[in-house]
Amino acid sequence: MAATRDITSLKQLVLGRKDVQDLIDEEIELPPDLMTINMGPSHPAMHGTVRIVLTVDGETIVKGDVQPGYLHRCFEKESEYATYTQVFPYTDRLNYVSPMLNNVGWAMAVEKLMGLTDQIPKRAEYIRVIVGEISRITDHLTCIGASAMELGAFAVFLFFLKAREWLYELLEKVSGARLTHSYVRIGGVVKDLPEGFCDELSYNLDQVAKVIVEVEGLLNANKIFRDRMAGIGKLTREEAIATGCVGPIARAAGVDYDVRKDYPYSVYPELEFDVPVGTTGDCLDRYLIRMEELKQSMRILRQCIAQIPGGSVMVDDHRVALPPKRDTYNTIESMIRHFKHIVDGIRVPAGEAYTFIEGGNGELGFYVAADGTGRPYKAYVRSPSFVHLSTAEKLITGHFIADVVPIFGMINMIGGECDK
Amino acid sequence: MSQKVLDALKATHGSGVDHTESQFGDDIAWVKREALLDIAIWLKTDPSMLFDAPVFCTAIDRLDWRPVGVPPSQHWNESKPRFEVAYQLRSQKHRHRVRIKIAVAEHDPRCPSLSGVWPAFNWQERETFDMYGIQFENHPDLRRIYMYEEFVGYPLRKDYPKEKRQPLVRRDDLPINPIKAGHQETK
Numbered sequence: 001m002a003a004t005r006d007i008t009s010l011k012q013l014v015l016g017r018k019d020v021q022d023l024i025d026e027e028i029e030l031p032p033d034l035m036t037i038n039m040g041p042s043h044p045a046m047h048g049t050v051r052i053v054l055t056v057d058g059e060t061i062v063k064g065d066v067q068p069g070y071l072h073r074c075f076e077k078e079s080e081y082a083t084y085t086q087v088f089p090y091t092d093r094l095n096y097v098s099p100m101l102n103n104v105g106w107a108m109a110v111e112k113l114m115g116l117t118d119q120i121p122k123r124a125e126y127i128r129v130i131v132g133e134i135s136r137i138t139d140h141l142t143c144i145g146a147s148a149m150e151l152g153a154f155a156v157f158l159f160f161l162k163a164r165e166w167l168y169e170l171l172e173k174v175s176g177a178r179l180t181h182s183y184v185r186i187g188g189v190v191k192d193l194p195e196g197f198c199d200e201l202s203y204n205l206d207q208v209a210k211v212i213v214e215v216e217g218l219l220n221a222n223k224i225f226r227d228r229m230a231g232i233g234k235l236t237r238e239e240a241i242a243t244g245c246v247g248p249i250a251r252a253a254g255v256d257y258d259v260r261k262d263y264p265y266s267v268y269p270e271l272e273f274d275v276p277v278g279t280t281g282d283c284l285d286r287y288l289i290r291m292e293e294l295k296q297s298m299r300i301l302r303q304c305i306a307q308i309p310g311g312s313v314m315v316d317d318h319r320v321a322l323p324p325k326r327d328t329y330n331t332i333e334s335m336i337r338h339f340k341h342i343v344d345g346i347r348v349p350a351g352e353a354y355t356f357i358e359g360g361n362g363e364l365g366f367y368v369a370a371d372g373t374g375r376p377y378k379a380y381v382r383s384p385s386f387v388h389l390s391t392a393e394k395l396i397t398g399h400f401i402a403d404v405v406p407i408f409g410m411i412n413m414i415g416g417e418c419d420k
Numbered sequence: 421m422s423q424k425v426l427d428a429l430k431a432t433h434g435s436g437v438d439h440t441e442s443q444f445g446d447d448i449a450w451v452k453r454e455a456l457l458d459i460a461i462w463l464k465t466d467p468s469m470l471f472d473a474p475v476f477c478t479a480i481d482r483l484d485w486r487p488v489g490v491p492p493s494q495h496w497n498e499s500k501p502r503f504e505v506a507y508q509l510r511s512q513k514h515r516h517r518v519r520i521k522i523a524v525a526e527h528d529p530r531c532p533s534l535s536g537v538w539p540a541f542n543w544q545e546r547e548t549f550d551m552y553g554i555q556f557e558n559h560p561d562l563r564r565i566y567m568y569e570e571f572v573g574y575p576l577r578k579d580y581p582k583e584k585r586q587p588l589v590r591r592d593d594l595p596i597n598p599i600k601a602g603h604q605e606t607k
């Protein structure tokens with residue numbers, strides 16, 4: 001008797017329960033009704049700041065209300081008050097793991113409105129492709145690395161971030177900034193590649209290729225990784241099209257759509273590359289597609305290194321090109337031109353156009369309406385992350401809470417791009 | 421690029437199409453609000469159109485539309501509809517694109533929702549509603565998406581001052597906090 005009382009009092013002390021009867025199995029079973037839990041807005045396994053209100057039945061998700069907007073920085077409103085050139089730093093902050101692609105997209109949108117698309121110097125186009133493809137590689141490296149880390153493969157994350165850092169250093173040499181490059185300009189790029197860049201790029205690509213081989217060895221046949229990825233978050237081809245999915249997510253579902261092939265722009269028609277297409281549309285396919293795209297981007301880069309022509313990197317058009325600094329300081333005409341450029345901005349004739357490129361996550365478009373002044377009347381960005389995130393509710397429904405992590409990792413939602 | 425889409429649209433839905441135009445290679449069809457849903461379904465299902473992939477939906481506020489180098493008769497004035505809603509569509513099979521536009525007046529900012537035809541427009545219409553205050557009819561879930569529910573006004577309208585600040589003051593009377601709603605459901 002004495003012993004029983006001791007245990008009872010101990011339990012009261014530890015658990016705060018009234019008596020041992022509370023510990024009967026039926027009474028401590030989980031409640032059978034649905035439960036609402038909050039995932040995010042700042043959750044370590046969420047790439048950006050996004051909140052999901054999950055309604056769960058035990059461990060199974062019945063409904064997931066995805067709420068973006070925590071990183072809304074008024075890109076579109078700010079753009080209406082900035083000159084066309086001043087928008088470039090804002091675009092850097094859209095998809096901040098591949099800023100160069102956003103730069104290129106914006107520049108092409110304005111060039112389309114000005115009718116300059118065909119006049120961009122060949123070298124500038126090649127440089128845009130080079131920095132764009134490097135950005136695509138950094139984007140995919142981040143996506144795969146972070147997703148793998150969330151599934152427990154921390155080494156992969158370190159390997160890929162190491163590789164990403166090499167490429168960031170290259171882009172830093174080109175533009176002067178590690179992350180927010182603002183390197184592309186309307187009519188070309190701001191300055192030529194630094195000396196010896198192509199050799200360095202070539203060397204770094206070899207190094208990155210070695211890292212990719214290592215990581216493939218770590219992940220592709222890894223039972224834990226495959227079990228967490230295969231069959232999770234499936235999309236059929238029809239669903240992927242109807243929900244507006246593009247890029248690696250759509251291609252994993254078998255949608256053969258790549259802007260670089262279907263609506264060729266820049267110098268992509270001169271370059272040889274393949275577009276990988278998946279079959280199952282699940283997270284594993286999205287991972288495999290991204291891995292293959294890494295290799296294709298490196299293939300494009302190697303061709304660019306071999307083919308890049310010499311010449312100017314800025315279109316010779318007084319409407320868009322700043323006068324050379326030497327003239328600005330020495331002649332009154334150039335100084336006035338420089339002043340008008342900076343204060344009034346580039347005059348874009350009235351009209352509207354939608355321009356799209358293949359961004360890291362798929363079709364990245366800018367819909368710009370110009371009213372003849374130096375500032376856009378409306379600037380809308382068609383951000384792939386936003387569209388992909390809208391499918392998240394459908395993807396996670398029916399899966400376990402733990403499956404949210406790989407699904408979100410492979411959606412690769414970038415807060416800056418999604419929330420604008 | 422795909423003038424034939426616009427021609428076919430005019431031929432089959434002549435009364436529902438206001439006019440068509442092309443700018444910088446983008447084809448634009450101005451559609452009457454009442455005819456939008458029919459045209460949308462036709463565009464999606466007709467074998468020669470097959471616009472199965474939605475691209476984006478947004479709106480333009482024409483309040484300050486006084487473009488340089490354009491005669492004043494084309495500037496915006498009170499007699500013209502203030503907003504236009506734009507839907508961009510793409511065909512995976514035929515590779516053509518088209519932009520559908522609907523003029524929406526300020527005093528009656530309604531537009532039929534196309535989220536039933538293309539699910540991707542669900543969020544994009546929510547975004548347009550959030551930013552411009554366009555009321556999409558028959559939308560399953562027309563909530564604000566970037567802004568908080570307590571936000572007053574529509575930030576991308578031209579008459580919303582850029583410098584205006586609105587601190588978030590929680591209001592419990594708004595029936596939108598799903599966390600609360602969820603708890604009430606489950607108790």
